[in-house]
Amino acid sequence: MENGALSPDRIARIRAGLRQWFAENARDLPWRRTRDPYAILVSEVMLQQTQVDRVLPYYERFLQCFPTVAALAAAPTAEVIRLWSGLGYNRRAVNLQRAAKAVVDEHGGEFPADPAILRTLPGIGAYTAGAVAAFAFERDVAFLDTNMRRVVNRVVFGADPAPEAKVLEAAQALVPPGEGWAWNQALIEFGALQCTARRPACVVCPLQSECAAFPVVQTVLAANAKAIRPSSSAPFEQTSRYFRGRIVEALRGLPAHDESGIDLSQLGPQVREGFSAADLPWLRGLVDGLQRDGLAVIAEESPPYEAGEDATLSRTRVRLP
DNA sequence: AAGCCGGGGGC
């Protein structure tokens, strides 16, 4: 079974098993009640590396504030970033608005249905392009997120990772013509609820007799759990990734509609315990990175007088875009 | 191919 021989009969059995399972186990999620490509895109971007339960309140709030792609495109970027507070991966907020602007400016305000064109929008990769095509336009496309990749890999190829291209090829062969929406939803749901990474529920699995991984998956998972990991680097609380989040959160706290920003010397203590003037170059470096990502703006570069480097840095002002 | 990018929840 290592090459995942997908005979027509086997495809039919896998389809039937998963269809039935989805009919009985599908959650009622808000983005499954719409075909609005804008709403679908919002949900998919929020769901990147983020669990369903945490996305739910953000999704509702975001669509309430920005109900249409035109509304999002026209909004102040600072407001978009503020609404994202707590979701993480803040660049997603910036890219989501950039994508909205591209739809308005380059596609006449209408979302393209072709995954290849969707793929050109900022923040939309292979997965999200396929997801919008399938979930908004009901196209029979195949695409892989971590859930779908795991499910197809296990069922068709077994417990060990197969090449991405092979898994995608198998996923494509499995999509039932005319059922692109339901099939892909089912694959994701199955991976999230049944065929999970740590504890797949093989004992009660409807695909047990079809699954290439079933005979060995428990053994492989146990071996992986014991495997020694590289581990132990700097504590997360002193990584730049952590401080970037702190900086953006501090900028969110500045009064809206005030573009004067905040001094680096005032920002520093809000971000790092024991912050001193010696840390100004370090802080400036992080802010530069955030500006490159569209998450911050340096509002005032040069002071009105000649001064030392520290004075220049301390008078540099920062705000949300 | 590898590193970077936030944050919360499960175990």
Place this chain on the structure above:
DNA sequence: GCCCCAGGCTT
């Protein structure tokens, strides 16, 4: 404490 999670982008 460690791992996982509806990924995408840069180098």
